[in-house]
Amino acid sequence: MNLDYTDLRALYINCTLTKSPDPSHTQTLIDRSIAIMEAQGVAVDRIRAVDHDIAPGVWPDMRERGWPSDEWPALCDRVMAADILVLGTPIWLGEKSSVCTRVIERLYGNSSVLNEAGQYAYYGRVGGCLITGNEDGIKHCAMNILYSLQHLGYSVPPQADAGWIGEAGPGPSYGDDDGHGGRIGVDNDFTNRNTTFMTWNLLHTARMLKDRGGFPAHGNQRSEWDAGCRFDYPNPEHR
Amino acid sequence: MNLDYTDLRALYINCTLTKSPDPSHTQTLIDRSIAIMEAQGVAVDRIRAVDHDIAPGVWPDMRERGWPSDEWPALCDRVMAADILVLGTPIWLGEKSSVCTRVIERLYGNSSVLNEAGQYAYYGRVGGCLITGNEDGIKHCAMNILYSLQHLGYSVPPQADAGWIGEAGPGPSYGDDDGHGGRIGVDNDFTNRNTTFMTWNLLHTARMLKDRGGFPAHGNQRSEWDAGCRFDYPNPEHR
Amino acid sequence: MNLDYTDLRALYINCTLTKSPDPSHTQTLIDRSIAIMEAQGVAVDRIRAVDHDIAPGVWPDMRERGWPSDEWPALCDRVMAADILVLGTPIWLGEKSSVCTRVIERLYGNSSVLNEAGQYAYYGRVGGCLITGNEDGIKHCAMNILYSLQHLGYSVPPQADAGWIGEAGPGPSYGDDDGHGGRIGVDNDFTNRNTTFMTWNLLHTARMLKDRGGFPAHGNQRSEWDAGCRFDYPNPEHR
Amino acid sequence: MNLDYTDLRALYINCTLTKSPDPSHTQTLIDRSIAIMEAQGVAVDRIRAVDHDIAPGVWPDMRERGWPSDEWPALCDRVMAADILVLGTPIWLGEKSSVCTRVIERLYGNSSVLNEAGQYAYYGRVGGCLITGNEDGIKHCAMNILYSLQHLGYSVPPQADAGWIGEAGPGPSYGDDDGHGGRIGVDNDFTNRNTTFMTWNLLHTARMLKDRGGFPAHGNQRSEWDAGCRFDYPNPEHR
Numbered sequence: 015m016n017l018d019y020t021d022l023r024a025l026y027i028n029c030t031l032t033k034s035p036d037p038s039h040t041q042t043l044i045d046r047s048i049a050i051m052e053a054q055g056v057a058v059d060r061i062r063a064v065d066h067d068i069a070p071g072v073w074p075d076m077r078e079r080g081w082p083s084d085e086w087p088a089l090c091d092r093v094m095a096a097d098i099l100v101l102g103t104p105i106w107l108g109e110k111s112s113v114c115t116r117v118i119e120r121l122y123g124n125s126s127v128l129n130e131a132g133q134y135a136y137y138g139r140v141g142g143c144l145i146t147g148n149e150d151g152i153k154h155c156a157m158n159i160l161y162s163l164q165h166l167g168y169s170v171p172p173q174a175d176a177g178w179i180g181e182a183g184p185g186p187s188y189g190d191d192d193g194h195g196g197r198i199g200v201d202n203d204f205t206n207r208n209t210t211f212m213t214w215n216l217l218h219t220a221r222m223l224k225d226r227g228g229f230p231a232h233g234n235q236r237s238e239w240d241a242g243c244r245f246d247y248p249n250p251e252h253r
Numbered sequence: 254m255n256l257d258y259t260d261l262r263a264l265y266i267n268c269t270l271t272k273s274p275d276p277s278h279t280q281t282l283i284d285r286s287i288a289i290m291e292a293q294g295v296a297v298d299r300i301r302a303v304d305h306d307i308a309p310g311v312w313p314d315m316r317e318r319g320w321p322s323d324e325w326p327a328l329c330d331r332v333m334a335a336d337i338l339v340l341g342t343p344i345w346l347g348e349k350s351s352v353c354t355r356v357i358e359r360l361y362g363n364s365s366v367l368n369e370a371g372q373y374a375y376y377g378r379v380g381g382c383l384i385t386g387n388e389d390g391i392k393h394c395a396m397n398i399l400y401s402l403q404h405l406g407y408s409v410p411p412q413a414d415a416g417w418i419g420e421a422g423p424g425p426s427y428g429d430d431d432g433h434g435g436r437i438g439v440d441n442d443f444t445n446r447n448t449t450f451m452t453w454n455l456l457h458t459a460r461m462l463k464d465r466g467g468f469p470a471h472g473n474q475r476s477e478w479d480a481g482c483r484f485d486y487p488n489p490e491h492r
Numbered sequence: 493m494n495l496d497y498t499d500l501r502a503l504y505i506n507c508t509l510t511k512s513p514d515p516s517h518t519q520t521l522i523d524r525s526i527a528i529m530e531a532q533g534v535a536v537d538r539i540r541a542v543d544h545d546i547a548p549g550v551w552p553d554m555r556e557r558g559w560p561s562d563e564w565p566a567l568c569d570r571v572m573a574a575d576i577l578v579l580g581t582p583i584w585l586g587e588k589s590s591v592c593t594r595v596i597e598r599l600y601g602n603s604s605v606l607n608e609a610g611q612y613a614y615y616g617r618v619g620g621c622l623i624t625g626n627e628d629g630i631k632h633c634a635m636n637i638l639y640s641l642q643h644l645g646y647s648v649p650p651q652a653d654a655g656w657i658g659e660a661g662p663g664p665s666y667g668d669d670d671g672h673g674g675r676i677g678v679d680n681d682f683t684n685r686n687t688t689f690m691t692w693n694l695l696h697t698a699r700m701l702k703d704r705g706g707f708p709a710h711g712n713q714r715s716e717w718d719a720g721c722r723f724d725y726p727n728p729e730h731r
Numbered sequence: 732m733n734l735d736y737t738d739l740r741a742l743y744i745n746c747t748l749t750k751s752p753d754p755s756h757t758q759t760l761i762d763r764s765i766a767i768m769e770a771q772g773v774a775v776d777r778i779r780a781v782d783h784d785i786a787p788g789v790w791p792d793m794r795e796r797g798w799p800s801d802e803w804p805a806l807c808d809r810v811m812a813a814d815i816l817v818l819g820t821p822i823w824l825g826e827k828s829s830v831c832t833r834v835i836e837r838l839y840g841n842s843s844v845l846n847e848a849g850q851y852a853y854y855g856r857v858g859g860c861l862i863t864g865n866e867d868g869i870k871h872c873a874m875n876i877l878y879s880l881q882h883l884g885y886s887v888p889p890q891a892d893a894g895w896i897g898e899a900g901p902g903p904s905y906g907d908d909d910g911h912g913g914r915i916g917v918d919n920d921f922t923n924r925n926t927t928f929m930t931w932n933l934l935h936t937a938r939m940l941k942d943r944g945g946f947p948a949h950g951n952q953r954s955e956w957d958a959g960c961r962f963d964y965p966n967p968e969h970r
Contacts, residue, residue: 050487111836150629153586153632161400164412167411172405172406172408172468173373181677182677210483218471221469230457239446272548346870347869347871348640351591357585361584390870400586421894422921438898441898527964635875638874650951684964688962707932708939710935712890712935717924724766
């Protein structure tokens with residue numbers, strides 16, 4: 015077993031609505047996952063999406079569709095350079111942020127790109143998510159984000175989400191001062207454990223795929239399907 | 254690369270509301286995925302959940318909680334014997350079936366079981382889903398099912414869902430006679446391609462995990478976490 | 493303004509997975525809403541769905557579809573007798589219970605019934621929901637339940653859901669002994685306020701609809717639509 | 732019964748990702764609902780959100796939070812001037828658009844405002860939604876949008892959503908030329924009927940609330956709750 019992760023690259027996109035340099039609760043949780051990655055020598059890249067001018071749309075470069083500017087193409091290069099992608103989002107009204115939805119739309123806008131094997135270009139990568147809110151919605155947000163990632167071609171390891179929310183109702187957010195010298199949520203064993211397991215499961219799955227030279231290419235190549243290959247899929251006329 | 258899949262076992266659970274021997278549209282789609290698996294020599298098991306007396310609850314055996322009967326423990330043995338689990342469900346009012354929800358609840362009821370490595374017992378397995386309806390809801394159902402599976406410990410390969418729905422509004426279901434000598438949906442290229450890709454991606458991921466001797470065990474063992482191991486998770490007091 | 497509610501009838505369906513006589517946390521919250529209704533003289537009916545033999549399916553009486561027994565037709569009479577319907581559900585793995593999904597399927601199975609005005613039979617009624625869990629999922633469950641109810645013909649008042657969950661991770665449930673002589677969640681101001689507002693908004697909307705003789709009948713009668721009436725809907729040929 | 736709707740105001744916010752003057756499929760469906768409104772003399776306002784500079788955040792005016800510009804405060808005035816609010820959105824990857832999520836976040840940012848009765852300021856208004864996509868996701872998007880609206884204080888009439896999608900897989904969008912002299916989807920009886928019923932049910936509910944002078948104020952005033960009124964909510968200490 016290859017236990018060296020130093021050739022892996024991870025990208026964390028924080029989809030907070032709060033722009034720099036204001037503090038982000040979601041970043042506080044992201045940083046804890048990053049600490050594990052960096053302890054293993056993984057090269058970690060970070061994007062705070064709201065700091066960038068990401069145009070609306072589902073095309074690779076919206077400047078070609080009439081938008082005066084669009085930083086997505088440059089951000090997309092960083093997505094494609096990473097073996098591991100983690101989307102972090104706050105919860106507002108039970109839902110992931112509009113910035114997170116925007117990022118997913120733009121990832122989707124590149125989904126027709128194929129790799130050399132004829133697979134969707136995101137194949138061979140792994141994805142996870144980190145969610146924070148003052149109350150309710152981790153699973154609702156996570157199921158949509160993880161679904162989107164696997165739909166694009168990411169592999170999703172076991173327990174690939176983690177998060178923190180407080181008891182029902184308004185209240186402090188993750189990492190806030192608790193008024194007693196501590197910080198809200200940081201001692202939550204469930205959040206800490208899930209964050210740790212998620213991080214390691216991303217590492218393990220990325221390691222396996224990298225050692226394997228990408229996701230195995232048979233039965234899943236768009237180019238070959240379009241050329242008529244059916245990979246044992248039964249012909250309905252013969253049934 | 255090991256291209257032999259004959260040592261793998263797959264289980265398809267059809268969560269239709271229709272009991273045997275009445276036909277199930279969902280089974281029609283399931284059968285097409287199974288055909289690929291069997292062409293590769295995979296041992297395929299099938300359960301139509303509604304034919305079984307599965308008690309409500311989130312405990313491994315509800316007979317110990319006052320229910321007079323419960324077939325789940327026997328079904329659970331078949332779940333644990335399978336490397337690959339595919340849940341199939343119809344869509345009613347945009348939602349997966351109550352039978353599917355019941356199956357997920359019972360899978361969840363076994364989620365505290367650990368394997369010899371101290372991981373959750375579902376680790377090392379892979380999951381996918383197949384969805385049919387006459388209109389609307391594949392992704393909504395799939396995101397919940399896939400989320401539940403990864404939460405339990407299943408790995409989710411790229412594009413691990415497939416399905417068929419018709420245009421908005423009531424209409425025929427998958428596999429129905431189209432009145433012109435054909436069958437509804439079976440020529441849908443998108444459904445056929447997704448079903449094929451899902452099936453192969455389940456095979457590939459199961460192959461990798463089986464060759465690896467299960468999902469790598471480090472940083473994700475509940476037993477070790479509970480014993481105090483933290484796997485590089487940063488101590489908040491030191492931050 | 494008519495402030496007398498004594499002619500109104502409300503039905504609360506508890507969709508807990510726990511059968512009688514075992515205690516239900518969801519019932520604890522339901523009872524608090526019922527207390528307000530009864531203080532206003534509303535006739536309140538209660539169903540604990542898991543205690544009844546409700547067959548799977550989407551037809552009014554599954555005994556006509558091969559099931560040996562089905563208590564839904566009798567339960568449905570109680571649904572139709574009520575001006576107000578509140579579904580209560582626990583959360584398991586972030587989702588409403590299988591019992592709740594079953595109840596919605598069966599409500600849906602009666603959705604083709606029309607009233608004398610030619611509207612769907614559920615028109616003129618109002619709906620809400622109450623959700624409890626030890627962590628995460630109130631809004632996810634509520635959005636599905638309220639969507640289903642409005643789709644069937646129920647009116648949904650403002651803030652028609654309420655619930656309680658604890659901080660992220662396993663923990664005590666609503667109404668559990670807190671070990672200090674109190675009970676978990678019952679002092680949560682947010683839960684109490686939302687439960688109160690929901691209850692009153694159900695009362696107000698039911699009052700308005702009852703005083704009005706049902707939901708106004710124009711532009712929404714299935715029978716007239718099927719007879720060719722278009723109620724000012726523009727003819728696409730003329731556009 | 733007051734059958735005059737000429738004193739009502741409706742606002743349709745189109746949350747397409749496509750900016751003016753490019754055509755929007757979602758607008759095509761919105762226009763059909765508007766035609767009914769205008770035939771009844773309702774004053775209809777229209778916003779295409781993507782044409783406006785709406786800053787990220789959950790505060791009423793993000794210019795006070797460091798953003799150089801923010802058109803939301805002006806748009807919000809138009810929201811508050813309307814008795815009826817309809818959100819229209821396309822579907823991308825099964826989800827409502829990022830523009831729609833942004834609009835909901837900003838609506839939420841005004842949710843602490845109270846009216847003279849002490850209710851949330853959105854009380855007394857009614858909401859609905861219109862969804863278009865080439866495949867899958869009407870109900871998933873609608874359940875989130877309608878949930879958000881009722882959470883804010885909007886009343887949701889029966890069948891307050893409508894939409895169009897095509898069969899599973901990529902394909903033409905609503906209103907596209909069908910190559911045979913017609914337009915895709917515009918003859919879909921289900922879409923037409925739902926759009927009509929939604930529109931009329933919004934009119935009826937808005938009429939009732941306007942005639943009633945707003946949503947009845949008792950048991951739902953935040954100001955009174957905060958002052959200690961409990962409106963028959965049972966005191967847990969006495970139970």
